[in-house]
Amino acid sequence: xxxxxxxxxxxxxxxxxxxxxxxxxxxxxxxxxxxxxxxxxxxxxxxxxxxxxxxxxxxxxxxxxxxxxxxxxxxxxxxxxxxxxxxxxxxxxxxxxxxxxxxxxxxxxxxxxx
Amino acid sequence: xxxxxxxxxxxxxxxxxxxxxxxxxxxxxxxxxxxxxxxxxxxxxxxxxxxxxxxxxxxxxxxxxxxxxxxxxxxxxxxxxxxxxxxxxxxxxxxxxxxxxxxxxxxxxxx
Numbered sequence: 637x638x639x640x641x642x643x644x645x646x647x648x649x650x651x652x653x654x655x656x657x658x659x660x661x662x663x664x665x666x667x668x669x670x671x672x673x674x675x676x677x678x679x680x681x682x683x684x685x686x687x688x689x690x691x692x693x694x695x696x697x698x699x700x701x702x703x704x705x706x707x708x709x710x711x712x713x714x715x716x717x718x719x720x721x722x723x724x725x726x727x728x729x730x731x732x733x734x735x736x737x738x739x740x741x742x743x744x745x746x747x748x749x750x
Numbered sequence: 751x752x753x754x755x756x757x758x759x760x761x762x763x764x765x766x767x768x769x770x771x772x773x774x775x776x777x778x779x780x781x782x783x784x785x786x787x788x789x790x791x792x793x794x795x796x797x798x799x800x801x802x803x804x805x806x807x808x809x810x811x812x813x814x815x816x817x818x819x820x821x822x823x824x825x826x827x828x829x830x831x832x833x834x835x836x837x838x839x840x841x842x843x844x845x846x847x848x849x850x851x852x853x854x855x856x857x858x859x860x861x
Contacts, residue, residue, distance in 0.1 A: 671851075678839070679794070681850065737847075743792065
């Protein structure tokens with residue numbers, strides 16, 4: 637158990653809908669990362685927050701947004717969902733000490749868009 | 751320049767054999783190179799990591815070899831066991847931000 641929690645575990649929804657994925661980082665970790673993992677794309681970095689502020693952005697679509705709250709939990713919002721958004725979404729957290737950055741991954745949320 | 755290329759895509763090794771996974775990167779500013787192991791239904795977990803000022807790091811049966819001039823690094827799993835069957839990701843990080851992952855290697859160790 638990494639100490640990172642993600643809810644829900646599974647999510648089934650329809651195209652065009654909007655969903656929110658939630659992540660609670662390990663106690664003491666200030667940084668939260670979101671990744672998308674699909675069968676043919678591997679692990680794609682979406683976005684990183686550090687202590688409430690956006691720090692790095694990857695291949696995140698404009699239909700997706702995220703935020704980190706004062707209690708350090710984070711939410712990833714996915715809107716106007718398309719079939720291709722079906723994937724595993726992982727949250728990871730780290731304390732972030734200079735260049736050394738061990739990320740602890742949560743169990744993931746499996747999103748299925750029908 | 752932000753890519754990390756990983757090979758092979760899949761690997762089958764006999765129990766007791768050596769598993770070797772290779773990665774290459776372009777951006778010389780990357781300063782941290784971790785390897786993650788992922789079992790089915792689980793999130794990736796850090797296996798071993800190396801900084802670019804070190805050419806080799808060994809932890810138990812797992813060794814990272816790092817070639818800075820060639821911009822390549824590899825994971826060697828000695829005495830591979832069926833329990834090592836998993837997907838392995840190499841990655842590269844810049845100042846702790848924006849970790850770029852390789853595409854992953856599915857390792858199957860035959861008993």
